[in-house]
Every structure is written in structure tokens, then in C-alpha cells.
Amino acid sequence: MAQFPLSLAEVHEAIVTCNRCPRLREYCQRIAREKRAAFRDQTYWGRPVAGFGDPDARIALIGLAPAAHGANRTGRNFTGDGPGGSGDFLMTALFANGLANQPYSRAADDGLLLHDAWIAAVVRCAPPDNTPTPGEIAACHAHLRAELDALPNLRVYVALGRIAFTAIWRLFAERGIRPRTRPIFEHGGVYRLPAAPLVVAAYHPSRQNTNTGRLTPLMLKSAFRKAVAMANATVPQR
Numbered sequence: 001m002a003q004f005p006l007s008l009a010e011v012h013e014a015i016v017t018c019n020r021c022p023r024l025r026e027y028c029q030r031i032a033r034e035k036r037a038a039f040r041d042q043t044y045w046g047r048p049v050a051g052f053g054d055p056d057a058r059i060a061l062i063g064l065a066p067a068a069h070g071a072n073r074t075g076r077n078f079t080g081d082g083p084g085g086s087g088d089f090l091m092t093a094l095f096a097n098g099l100a101n102q103p104y105s106r107a108a109d110d111g112l113l114l115h116d117a118w119i120a121a122v123v124r125c126a127p128p129d130n131t132p133t134p135g136e137i138a139a140c141h142a143h144l145r146a147e148l149d150a151l152p153n154l155r156v157y158v159a160l161g162r163i164a165f166t167a168i169w170r171l172f173a174e175r176g177i178r179p180r181t182r183p184i185f186e187h188g189g190v191y192r193l194p195a196a197p198l199v200v201a202a203y204h205p206s207r208q209n210t211n212t213g214r215l216t217p218l219m220l221k222s223a224f225r226k227a228v229a230m231a232n233a234t235v236p237q238r
Ligand code: SF4
Pocket: 015, 018, 019, 020, 021, 022, 024, 025, 048, 123, 124, 125, 136, 139, 140, 141, 143
């Protein structure tokens, strides 16, 4: 019987060896075999992607899922989706708030270090069309819960998109923490419940959002400025 909470190393071993979702595992492996022409000489990761960052982080970012030729190739979330992609967009905002040491994320060995931040995801295998099924989201939820439970200093969760926002409230419900009214996702919104990490909501930095101007660099920087301010103003809540 496993002991809880698991260590980060145990959580990550469980993630990268997971085969619960046959559709996603087959898709990730096929993408890794077939590759995009520009990456033909590279060895794709092709496995589920664990979170990364500062194990002492007070702020957890929760994204959606790896990109087929991004994290499914590089093995690191928000990494390798090209110049100007979601990785660079996100790191620019983290860098501006002192949460990353550089404003880009291109490869697993690019020197990126996070400070006081951790990047997790709702789903750890790249889904076709960036769209996991509800069953796949449910199947992967235990990995998210275990990873966050293995980070002892978290005070703030940043939901990158509505699916992450929903996953956070599910986590809280599992801990017996329920809001009186159903929280409504709103970019820049801050949500406080007793005995729970604060939640900051932000649009996901997908190209669909950033290319259309729905999410601007200023908007994402501002959301992380709030997250840092909240982390500084609160005491640890698990
Ligand atoms: S999406 Fe999550 S639960 Fe499904 S196979 Fe990948 S790691 Fe396992």
C-alpha cells in the first residue's frame, strides 16, 4: 500500500509509466514515431509528462496538457512549441515577475529554472486536437492531486484555462472544501476559501488565445503579479 503523500520522485515515476488512457498513449507514441519534419533528427519523449519547477514553490500553475510536438517531444511542459508559442508567452510573464530565470522555453536543456513556481497539468499525455475526453481528465486527476500534495509550500494555484479551473475545485471538494456558490471563471479573478490555497484564474496561453488578442502579454503578467502578491500575503494552506 502506498504511503501518502508520495514524494515528488514517486509521483513522477507513477506519471511517466502510466498507461491508463489507451487512446492518448497510442497517439503520443504515434506522434513520437512519425515526428514533424522539422524535428526528424530528434528523439521524441513520447511518454506522459511530469510537472517541473521549484520543489519549494509557493505558486502552482496548472495547465491543460502537453502539446503533441511540444512537451510530447521535449518531455517538459510548455517547452518546444516554437518561438512565440505558448511556452515563450508563459515564460515571458513568469520572467517579468521573477518566477523564471529566462523569458523563453525551447528545449529541456535550455537552462530554464523556475523560482517559487511549479508547472503541472490536468492531463499528462498529449491529446489529439488538444482535447482530452472527460474520462481522460478524470483518469489523470490522481496524478495532479499527488503532485500538488508532494509540494509542501503551495499557497496559490494559478488555473491556466477553464479546465484547470474546474480541476482545482474538484481537488478542493476532495479535501472537503466547497464554496457556497459555484465559482465563475474570469481571467484575473482571485478566489479565496478558508483553509485552501488561493486561486488565480488566467486564460490559457494557447496560440488560439494569444494570436487573437484574447490574452495579451500584459494580461498574463498581471495575473502572475497577483499570484506573487497573494503568495506573499498568505500563510501556507494545504
Ligand atoms: S493522460 Fe494521465 S492517466 Fe491517462 S495515460 Fe496519460 S498519464 Fe496516465
